[in-house]
Amino acid sequence: MPRFAPLLLAALALPASFAATAEEVGCITTAWKLIGANHRVCIYAFDDPEISGVTCHFSQARTGGIKGSFGLAEDPSQFSLACRQIGPINKPAKLPEDKIVFSEDTSLMFKETAIHRSFDEKRNVLVYVAISRKLINGAPANAISTVPIQPWGGK
Template sequence: MKSRIALLAALFAALPVMAEEVGCVTTAWKLIGANHRVCVYAFDDPKIPGVTCHFSQAKTGGVKGTFGLAEDPSQFSLACRQIGPISLPAKLSKDEIVFSEDTSLMFKETSIHRSFDEKRNVLIYLAISRKIIEGAPANAISTVPVQPWGTR
């Protein structure tokens, strides 16, 4: 029983985090269904305490958007910041997905990857949106220098 609980805990720890919606702004009013919007989300890096990322993403409205059938455009922005002391784990993966979200019913996703530039002591967050069928994904980047935090 304990091994099952440990296995489930490890599986959930390996999953990308869920983002918290901070707010949305209407970009186009729709007569029927939800309006087109740009929404801002926040999430704390699950393995790096002291780092929070905010990203904005365009959301398609209308009837299809209301029922989750619309494909959201590949338009987003990303900003990650140090918000407290950063504690790097002993082993940090070269490329790890820290957030992932489907942006269409079929084959399109937005994901945020974290890597570490050891030489410069900088965390790098890369957001990409891609379809399995297409190449050249839309992307955005944000960096967080690992610096001392406070003197407490």
């Protein structure tokens, strides 16, 4: 059994390797807390893991206080998304109809924010949609951003 352990670990890590990781750009305090971390909105950036030349930025509310300081708070489903072409876009010949390009847990249990990428072939536009898995009044919070594929610097 021990000789199969590296293969098992590699198989479990494979799906996670296709999603991007976000870099924190900065955070803005929205409410000061006497004890624990402040409530804030944090800004993150990630490059599309399969399409060079596209970067997305998103902001997300982060809960402070004692629970927030220890990572036990449930962050609200409040976010914004903006994706832009930052260089020549090298689009693969075939793109999946819907691909999760970023995913992050926003609570200890059953809540995540995922950013999906679709391709509008008729208009030659990449479409990114951020969705919270938590339903609010029967619908998930969501945000959308589009990136038209255009020539870049004569390329």
